[in-house]
Amino acid sequence: MSAAATGLPEGWGMVIGLEVHCELATETKLFCCCPNSFGDQPNANTCPTCLGLPGSLPVLNERAVELAMRVGRALACDVRRSVFARKNYFYPDQPKVYQVSQYDLPTNEHGHLDLPSGLRVGITRAHIEEDTGKLTHVGGGGRIHDASHSLVDYNRAGVPLVEIVSEADMRSSDQAREYVAELRSILLATGVSDAKMEEGSMRVDANVSVHREGEPWGTRCEIKNLNSLRSLGRAIDHEALRQIDLLDAGDTVRQETRHWDEASGRTGTLRVKEDADDYRYFPEPDLVPLEPSAEDIRRIDAALPVLPAARRAALAGAAGAPTIGAVAIAVERDLDTLALEAITAGADPARVLTHVEHNLAVEGAQRVSAAHLAALVQMETRGELTATQAKATLAEVVATGDDPAAIAKAKGYEAMGADALETLVDGVIAAHPGEWEQFRTGDDKAKGKLTGFFMGKVMQASKGQADGKAATALLRAKASA
Template sequence: MGYETVIGLEVHCQLLTDSKLFCGCSTDYIGKEPNTNVCPVCLGLPGSLPVLNKKALEFALKAAIALNCEILPYSHFYRKNYFYPDLPKAYQITQYDIPVGRHGWIELPYSHKRIGITRIHLEEDAGKLVHPTKTGRIEHATYSLVDYNRAGVPLIEIVSEPDFSSPSEAREYLMELRSIVQHLGISDGNMELGSMRCDANVSVHREGEGLGVKVELKNMNSFKALERALNYEVERQIKLIKSGGRVEQETRHWSEPEKKTISLRGKEEAQDYRYFPEPDLLPIYVDEEILESIKSDMPELPANRRKRFVSMGIGEKEASIMVIEKSIGDYFEEAVKYFGDAKSIANWILGDFLGELNRAGLEIQDSRVKPHQLGRLLTLIKDGTISGKIAKKVFSIMFDTGDDPDEIVKREGLVQIVDRSEIEKVVEEVLSANPDAVESYRKGKANIFNFLVGQVMKATKGKANPNVVRDILQKKI
């Protein structure tokens, strides 16, 4: 009998507002001297009071609209009470019974499955603990340090319905979600840097039976880690059930180096957060006017952009890849302005360009090759100045230097040879240097022809126009 998997995700995204959720401190805390990006409010000093950042609310509403949520005209903040040194007030200001939005959905780009969004709400981030040991782990530390630079940075939490039946679906959702927040311009969705974080609830059950016991998974810091952690956990649970064991309701931690999940705490250790309405903040009223102005200001979202790319002649899969990372889509659209053949641009971006970027560990927006230069390179191929093969070489130099393709072609003498007499000369030389090959071709070994083309190309350092070479060879042989 088979097993079915049920997964739900809780995703936190840091919002790209200028200031924190309840004070004027900057949200740009990464790399700053510890505890310098703080004020009485985000430190939770006695007597300080929170004041809501309206921009953060606007961003949360944008997300709620993009995720097809019901927007609630009235919502409010709650206090979630618990003790932890990274939480300066000993409570987190968050939302509880009435979030900004609820009952939304998202359609997955590949499987086209519709995933329900339970809710989306606004809350503040905590500070960070630093454990000064070699491992950086709390169990090896004799003391810990606290850095409140991040405390109070605005987050949205997006809770999905338990609608995923496989780890790959969960990953697809997370990537689409990231693309949406990137397109909205409300979060950079960087999992490695922690501006997008993901927890998962996982359970398995035998086909046809009721739902299994769910386990909460934490600490997946990349898309790959999410998928790996979910796969591991699904297998662990199935194995456990098969061997007659029982899955415990607990929270488990994904260890990337060990490639396994480790029990963090059981159900009985679950805390009572004593939620109650935050008396220091007024209720949030979202009237039609605000909503309309946000709606009228919505940027193009990934689903639409994909469709538009397809209509430009791009394959569905290629379009998806370019949209899933907003910056690639932006680059593509910019390059198309300089070279009208969208399909060629897409092929170049998804081929050589992404390859070079991966090797160099760069993001496309940080590349030295600018969209107009890529467009120009493709123009040089199209007008016959260089061959496709030479273009790869030119691109590689462009990637390293950022120089214009025209300049590289000129400097390196890479202009294509189209002069027949010049090529004929080389063909003659190749034929006389390879009598055996000519012989076997004539005896019927047709694939020797390509060898001879290759020899001519080699002799011209790839500069000969391959079509002309073929034409001449055919006639001469």
């Protein structure tokens, strides 16, 4: 990875590992029958178990386990015998004052995620745990230490999570963003989570460290709770530069947990490693180990949808090589099947992907039939529609579901024949002899500049009916004649 791609000063590199917490889309919580839902009255969704009342016991939600295993298989993990463990710490966000998680025996281990750019990021583990309650600190700086009092909402306590831990395989904030975006698309495609970063159903912690090229990696810092791709990218870049500044000044980087302040665009210390808790993990005696059978895993695999990477590969295979960005967008918008079918029906791949990328980023785009899209692109290829007309026609197809040929006819779009176009172009040239002379004798730069001028005139004269591409070709042919 070159220094340029990281945005770091020459000679420096960064390494990033991510921990993503994702709420599972179950009806009920991980260990009780309370609804798993966001935005209700505080403490409405609670019971003795998720309030941790004395004598209450957890009963594992089988659906949550299934979804967690689905995440694991979608990330190519080994799904194995796992044991829940208690993570003990004193803080009021956990009503039991321990969190039930998994420790040395997680459900999913040793997977990977292939990104659209081709980078493969290792997945260390994806384990099941319960979410904590939500604290609101009143008065002071919004932290428990200086608050006058704190309010606690246990609706979120006991909501099932998977925590997906990556290997430190990313070398730039762009790669980290790409990883999170790809992970999110998998969580959505598999129906495991709604993965809404802004609502906190998907939260990212980033571990960042830097080095001078050729030297070992430095001490890492963890940035907690990044809740948008933008914050993730900014926080990582800021943190890497902060560490480089420290090292440049001869200081050392302390291992610590930091938070990202979106407003100031800076990270700040949450706690340093020295006072990190000893969580005293031990196996949760109130639950029995999970022992998925080979049959369970087969069933999970059989129910997995085709994943984004495979969908991208299929579309890219049909569309040809230089379309990676457009292909990724098509899959992201769930329009890859439409594109693939239109291409299979004989439509020009590049034009299909252009429409998907630029003209179908709209509500209802998924209702467009492949036959209609193929027909539209073919009309365009045959010169019966200009690019502008095709765009307008497609908008009508989305809105009405009508046949594109009928729409084009109703709008009065018709092909401007080659002869008519040539007559029109000749007329424009004749009317602007000075510009034509500059165009004809000018270099590429001048030609490029004047193309815009002539095309404007051609479109004006044709009232938008001319095919811009054909007209440009005609101009260039006449200039070199």
